[in-house]
Amino acid sequence: xxxxxxxxxxxxxxxxxxxxxxxxxxxxxxxxxxxxxxxxxxxxxxxxxxxxxxxxxxxxxxxxxxxxxxxxxxxxxxxxxxxxxxxxxxxxxxxxxxxxxxxxxxxxxxxxxxxxxxxxxxxxxxxxxxxxxxxxxxxxxxxxxxxxxxxxxxxxxxxxxxxxxxxxxxxxxxxxxxxxxxxxxxxxxxxxxxxxxxxxxxxx
Numbered sequence: 001x002x003x004x005x006x007x008x009x010x011x012x013x014x015x016x017x018x019x020x021x022x023x024x025x026x027x028x029x030x031x032x033x034x035x036x037x038x039x040x041x042x043x044x045x046x047x048x049x050x051x052x053x054x055x056x057x058x059x060x061x062x063x064x065x066x067x068x069x070x071x072x073x074x075x076x077x078x079x080x081x082x083x084x085x086x087x088x089x090x091x092x093x094x095x096x097x098x099x100x101x102x103x104x105x106x107x108x109x110x111x112x113x114x115x116x117x118x119x120x121x122x123x124x125x126x127x128x129x130x131x132x133x134x135x136x137x138x139x140x141x142x143x144x145x146x147x148x149x150x151x152x153x154x155x156x157x158x159x160x161x162x163x164x165x166x167x168x169x170x171x172x173x174x175x176x177x178x179x180x181x182x183x184x185x186x187x188x189x190x191x192x193x194x195x196x197x198x199x200x201x202x203x204x
Contacts, residue, residue, distance in 0.1 A: 033081035040082075044171075049179070052171050054082055054091045061098040064108035071095070072115050079119060079128045090170035092163060093119060093128045099137030099150040116158040129170050132163035 029043040031054055044053035056078060058071055075093055082091050095116060101109045112133060121127035135150045151159060168187055172180060181196040 031082065032085065033078075034084035035081050038078055038081060049175070051086050051089045052174070053167060054086065054089055055094065055167075056092070057094045057096060059096040062100075064097070064101045064105045064112070068108055068111055068115065072119070075115075075119055076127070079121075080126055083121070083125060083127070083129075087125060088174040090129045090167045090174075092130050092132070092167055094132045094134055094160075094163065096134045096136060099135045099153065102135070102150075102153055113155065113158060130163050130166035131158060132160050133158045134160060 029040045031038050031040050031043060031051060038056070040054050041057045042053065042055035043051060045051040056075070058075065060067060060071060075095075079091060079093065082089070095112070097112060101112070116131045116133050119128050119131050121129060133154050135153055136147050137150050138145060138147045156162060168183070172184055172187070177184065177192070178194045178196060181192055181194045184190075185192055
């Protein structure tokens, strides 16, 4: 948080502990969209920039073919609700499915991949900035409950790597070069003659 970064270390620690204890801050990400308030899983926002990153996730571990259409409708509606109010924010959707879908319901897996692509904005302001399919699997008889990723079954264009790259690039493209200076330097592997820390938060 910007406030904590400006406080002396001891005071910042006390304030951080109090915020966590009171459940303030990162505990609840409720975002007002165009039509309704949406509970999202990850949000990055600041008072002078507003929401810059809004991520939602859904999970499905069984009955894939039966429930896929409902997930598609929900996700598309949420995208329109959020993008309509925050057209410059990076709005992403990550869908976690059990890897058993590949062998048990291959038709539903094909529909899932198609759905992840169709949920994206095609230039008309509707849809998500980016989407990702995350496949995980486990053995029901495993007493430890070990979960493993099976991302090799997911095409690159709907994989996690492109998802993260698109989110970062979208945020950087939507802000001036003197915002997120350190992120730009790390992501673009270059040095910038700018110091974001010297720019007051209340600069108009």
